[in-house]
Amino acid sequence: MKRIPFFLALISIFLLSTISSCKKDTTDDNNNDDNNPAATTVTDGGGNVYNIVKIGNQYWTKENLKYNVTGSFCYDNNTANCDTYGRLYKFAAAQTVCPSGWRLPTDADFKTLEVYLGMTQADADLEGWDRGTTEGTKLKVGGGSGFEAKLGGFSNTQNLFGNITTDGYFWTSTTTTSTDAYDREVTAGAMVKRYFSNKENAYSVRCIKN
Numbered sequence: 001m002k003r004i005p006f007f008l009a010l011i012s013i014f015l016l017s018t019i020s021s022c023k024k025d026t027t028d029d030n031n032n033d034d035n036n037p038a039a040t041t042v043t044d045g046g047g048n049v050y051n052i053v054k055i056g057n058q059y060w061t062k063e064n065l066k067y068n069v070t071g072s073f074c075y076d077n078n079t080a081n082c083d084t085y086g087r088l089y090k091f092a093a094a095q096t097v098c099p100s101g102w103r104l105p106t107d108a109d110f111k112t113l114e115v116y117l118g119m120t121q122a123d124a125d126l127e128g129w130d131r132g133t134t135e136g137t138k139l140k141v142g143g144g145s146g147f148e149a150k151l152g153g154f155s156n157t158q159n160l161f162g163n164i165t166t167d168g169y170f171w172t173s174t175t176t177t178s179t180d181a182y183d184r185e186v187t188a189g190a191m192v193k194r195y196f197s198n199k200e201n202a203y204s205v206r207c208i209k210n
Helices: 006-030 079-085 107-116 135-139
Strands: 041-043 049-055 058-061 088-090 152-155 161-164 167-175 180-187 192-198
Touching: 058 107, 079 152, 088 152, 107 167, 107 180, 107 192, 135 180, 135 192
Parallel strands: none
Antiparallel strands: 041 049, 049 058, 152 161, 152 167, 167 180, 180 192
């Protein structure tokens, strides 16, 4: 039996190694990789997995966060509500819960989202309810944007719960004073409210990719 020359054996090993490496790169396309734009899910520090949606040039978590940390609550302290609507977070807690490579969106991030969905920049800069037209509808479940906002209610500064199924409140990371920060509110109506709230209120959290 003929023996394969040493240099040909080395070439064969190199080619096999290269093919194996290429295959690994291909199969990794859908892994949960913070630096991989093709990833379809992301996992938080508590092991909860969230779908990812691209809206315009932004990547958002498609569900309300469920990561259990101090300063967060299930609506009415009922775990079934966490399963459906995610947890409610006081502002300080909301800063800590997004997965690695992700963050709590700024007020400007939400404006970018709203403008992409059809709001004028002038309306996006306003406070209150009189902003845009149907962007609130587009953000809700079935609205077509993919954001799929669930209306999980809130908890106030006295830890009293309210407005589940009728209102969804979402923190931004942008503070207005030492005690307040901007948020977004979506209801059964068509528009989306931009205003500020006491940081001791507990609201839902969505994360945006860095």
